[in-house]
Amino acid sequence: MPRDPRIRLEQLRFLYNIQLHHLRQTEHWIRVAEERVAEADSLKPPPPPQxxxxxxxxxxxxxxxxxxxxxxxxxxxxxxxxxxxxxxxxxxxxxxxxxxxxxxxxxx
Incomplete structure (x- = not known):
């Protein structure tokens, strides 16, 4: 008996939402890391003049x-x-x- 295509669609939508959640979490981690890099760069003394x-x-x-x-x-x-x-x-x-x-x- 063939599977119901509606079930497959529901499974794919569920997978999409899980992946979207993971992507948003990764984007948040990237923003936090960028802020930390910018903060660290701002604390470095400027290079001496030449x-x-x-x-x-x-x-x-x-x-x-x-x-x-x-x-x-x-x-x-x-x-x-x-x-x-x-x-x-x-x-x-x-x-x-x-x-x-x-x-x-x-x-x-």
Whole structure:
């Protein structure tokens, strides 16, 4: 005797609802995990700058440095674009020790 197609349809709808419930639960877990990742990322300190500008001191002119240069003294942090502009447009000389112009690809 053939099965009643209505029973099969009812079984498939039941399975669909179970799978839909599992999918919604998984979506919730994904949202919670994304929130935790965003929170963890917001707690990380920003990366240190790569470039710096030292103001003129005494007879020393202002210069552009790599951030880790030990010859500069106090520096103002610069973005890559700001360091490039300082070297090329503003004609601020590069440090002769850390040679930021070489690292930035600026040719003399």
């Amino acid at each position: 470039w710096g500008y030292s103001h003129a001191r005494g007879d020393k002119p202002p210069t552009v440095h790599t951030w880790d240069c030990g010859m500069s003294g106090p520096k103002k942090p610069l973005t890559r674009d700001q360091a490039l502009r300082a070297l090329t447009v503003d004609q601020v000389p590069p440090c002769v020790y850390c040679t930021p112009d070489r690292d930035l690809g600026v040719l003399e």
